[in-house]
Amino acid sequence: MNTLNVIKLLIVDDKTENLKLISGFFEDSNYFVRTSSSLEDTCNICNDIEFDLLLIDIRMPINGFVFWDKIRVSKLNSTTPVIFMAEKTDLENISKAFKSGCRDVITKPFQLDELLSKVSTHSLLQIQHKQISELMAAKEKIFAIIGHDLRSPFNSLIGFSKLLLENLENTKDNSSKKYAELINNISVKNLELLDNLLIYARDLEKQAQASLEKINIHQLISEVLQIIQPTAALKEIQLVQIFGESRDTLGTKDLIATMIRNILSNAVKFSPNNGFVSVKTKVVGNMIEIDISDTGVGMDEAKLQNLFNPEHPQSSLGTAGEMGSGYGLMLSKEIADKHNGEIKVNSELDKGTSFKIRLPIYEEAKH
Amino acid sequence: MENQENDGVIKWHTDFETGISRIDFEHKIFLELVNSFSHAINKKRSDSELYRIITEIEKYAEFHFISEENVMRRIDYPYFKEHQIEHFELLDKFNLAKFKNCNFMEFYNFLKEWFILHTTETDITLKKYIVENNIKLEDFYYDIKI
Numbered sequence: 001m002n003t004l005n006v007i008k009l010l011i012v013d014d015k016t017e018n019l020k021l022i023s024g025f026f027e028d029s030n031y032f033v034r035t036s037s038s039l040e041d042t043c044n045i046c047n048d049i050e051f052d053l054l055l056i057d058i059r060m061p062i063n064g065f066v067f068w069d070k071i072r073v074s075k076l077n078s079t080t081p082v083i084f085m086a087e088k089t090d091l092e093n094i095s096k097a098f099k100s101g102c103r104d105v106i107t108k109p110f111q112l113d114e115l116l117s118k119v120s121t122h123s124l125l126q127i128q129h130k131q132i133s134e135l136m137a138a139k140e141k142i143f144a145i146i147g148h149d150l151r152s153p154f155n156s157l158i159g160f161s162k163l164l165l166e167n168l169e170n171t172k173d174n175s176s177k178k179y180a181e182l183i184n185n186i187s188v189k190n191l192e193l194l195d196n197l198l199i200y201a202r203d204l205e206k207q208a209q210a211s212l213e214k215i216n217i218h219q220l221i222s223e224v225l226q227i228i229q230p231t232a233a234l235k236e237i238q239l240v241q242i243f244g245e246s247r248d249t250l251g252t253k254d255l256i257a258t259m260i261r262n263i264l265s266n267a268v269k270f271s272p273n274n275g276f277v278s279v280k281t282k283v284v285g286n287m288i289e290i291d292i293s294d295t296g297v298g299m300d301e302a303k304l305q306n307l308f309n310p311e312h313p314q315s316s317l318g319t320a321g322e323m324g325s326g327y328g329l330m331l332s333k334e335i336a337d338k339h340n341g342e343i344k345v346n347s348e349l350d351k352g353t354s355f356k357i358r359l360p361i362y363e364e365a366k367h
Numbered sequence: 368m369e370n371q372e373n374d375g376v377i378k379w380h381t382d383f384e385t386g387i388s389r390i391d392f393e394h395k396i397f398l399e400l401v402n403s404f405s406h407a408i409n410k411k412r413s414d415s416e417l418y419r420i421i422t423e424i425e426k427y428a429e430f431h432f433i434s435e436e437n438v439m440r441r442i443d444y445p446y447f448k449e450h451q452i453e454h455f456e457l458l459d460k461f462n463l464a465k466f467k468n469c470n471f472m473e474f475y476n477f478l479k480e481w482f483i484l485h486t487t488e489t490d491i492t493l494k495k496y497i498v499e500n501n502i503k504l505e506d507f508y509y510d511i512k513i
Contacts, residue, residue: 018459021466059455087455089432109425109462 007123008051011035012042012067013085014060022055025116043070050076053123055106057085058093065100081122143201151194157187200327203258204334210252214362217288218246220253221279224260232268235319237275244282250362251339259335262328263292263343263355269318270296270353287341288361293354299347307345308333332357375409376402377479383486385494387504390438393431394486400424401478408471417471424478425461432458435490442502444493453489457481 009031013019019035026033034049036042039062054071058064064084071077081103086093088107097105103122106115161184168177225239232239249256267277271294280291297319299307307329336343340360347353377398384391404420432454439447464477497504 015459017463021463059452087458088429089436089458090455108458109465112466 005127006030006032007053007120007127008032008049009034009053009055009119009123010042010045010049010051011055012060012064013037013057015057018057022115025112026119030120039067039070042067043074046071046074046077048076051080052126053103053119054080054082055085055119056082058097059086059090065096068100068102081126083118083122143198146194147198151191154187154191154194158184158191161187196327200331203255203331206252206254210255210338212250213253214248214364215251215253215256216246216248217281217290217359218243220257221260221281221290224257224264225279227261228264228268231265232277235268235271235273235275237268237271237273237277240276240278242278242280244280247283247288248362249288249339249341249359251359255335256339256359259332259343259357260290260292262332263357266328267292267294267296267353267355270294270298272296272319283361284358286361287358290357290359291354292357293352295352298349298351298353300349304345304347308343375405377483383483385486385490387438387494387497389504390435390490390493393434394482394490397424397427397431397482400427401475401482404471404478405475408475414471421465421474425465428458428461435493438504439493442497442504444496446492446496450489450493453485457485 007030009026011019011022011033012035013022014037016037019037023033023035034045034051036045054068054077056064056067060067068082071080071082083104083106084093084097084100084102085106085108086097088109094105094107104118106118161180164180165177165184168180171177221241221243225241229239264277264279271277276295278291278293280293282289282291309330333343336357336359342358344356344358345353346356379395379398383394383398385394400420400423404417404424407417407420436447436451436454438444439450444450460477460481464474464481496502
């Protein structure tokens with residue numbers, strides 16, 4: 001990581017006068033500047049130092065594009081952004097530079113503010129880009145640890161506490177039995193929490209790579225209902241669908257399905273046996289509304305307040321003791337927001353809960 | 368124009384003439400710009416005003432170089448590349464001078480030399496080529512008549 005936050009800048013120009021002029025602009029302590037006027041020097045420096053930005057003149061005995069080609073194969077500077085310099089009337093090279101994929105072009109004669117601002121903006125962007133990559137790598141490492149190193153001891157805990165419970169079956173030592181049971185329950189619950197966290201992280205990643213497509217809401221709901229159906233059947237919960245006008249939305253199918261499934265499975269989870277869960281759709285203005293209501297346990301004011309709060313994930317056991325992580329609703333809210341939609345919730349203790357998801361209707365442009 | 372002789376002003380000279388009326392016309396404007404810069408220095412105008420005139424000269428130079436390059440392209444001038452590079456070098460030098468000279472008089476002297484050398488050396492070569500090859504520029508290029 002660039003701990004000192006010093007911007008490392010390489011300036012390449014065959015004319016030493018130009019090098020002197022430009023490096024003079026970056027004399028303050030925020031910059032560490034190296035200059036080079038030959039290809040050989042440039043390659044050597046680039047094998048030594050990882051720069052945040054390269055400022056390369058195009059018109060040199062060996063042109064600037066060749067310099068960049070050589071730098072790009074260097075280990076340390078293969079992704080370092082480049083700003084090319086060209087004379088204002090050198091339209092041919094300016095256009096070539098932009099096509100080459102450089103970050104920007106600075107034309108001569110310079111406008112000093114433009115030069116300073118472009119250099120600082122692009123080098124800071126590069127520093128931030130590197131920091132994000134490092135943070136992402138650290139995050140991935142942590143998840144790998146959670147996914148494996150932290151997960152596997154729970155299986156031992158669950159297994160051994162189960163064994164312990166079996167061994168204690170005929171004993172009269174009730175408190176030992178109680179403790180063994182506690183160890184077993186907590187281990188099971190924590191393992192579930194870990195798994196849910198991993199799923200949440202994976203879904204977030206999916207979100208980052210998501211691509212948009214046209215989705216028929218009714219078709220998608222039907223698909224999700226099929227997945228939920230077996231769980232509902234176990235509790236003899238009746239699933240009812242009341243569809244209004246059929247409409248499409250634009251979004252990522254997997255994500256919207258995840259959102260509907262989360263809310264629907266919550267409805268099933270918090271409904272008593274022989275309960276009743278309904279999925280209704282209707283068009284409201286330019287949005288399609290999906291109303292998922294249950295006749296379940298409901299929530300009090302305090303719980304409703306923190307429902308979507310990522311700092312206080314709410315987790316409650318279902319009516320049949322089903323586990324949850326509290327991340328499902330948080331993720332659903334994020335998905336709705338990303339699709340310019342919204343989720344609203346109404347709930348009354350012991351009467352039931354109603355979630356209303358609204359997503360923008362997508363209409364293809366008529367030609 | 369006020370008293371030019373005592374003002375250190377450059378007067379148009381036959382040595383500057385390329386015989387290409389469009390280019391001569393632009394050179395005259397360029398010369399006027401450089402003179403107005405010297406005039407402003409003598410009148411002790413503010414630095415910011417002097418910098419604005421430098422910008423005017425810079426923009427006009429860019430325009431004029433492209434004008435000249437267009438003429439050269441039209442007549443398939445064999446030394447086009449060399450001449451264009453000369454233009455690039457001139458802009459490079461202008462860039463250096465612009466930031467190096469805190470002294471406006473020095474910058475004026477630079478402009479004077481910059482203009483005279485370019486017109487009398489490089490542009491006259493173009494003139495020679497046109498005369499030697501008997502190229503009728505009217506066929507390629509319009510004349511400005513103001």
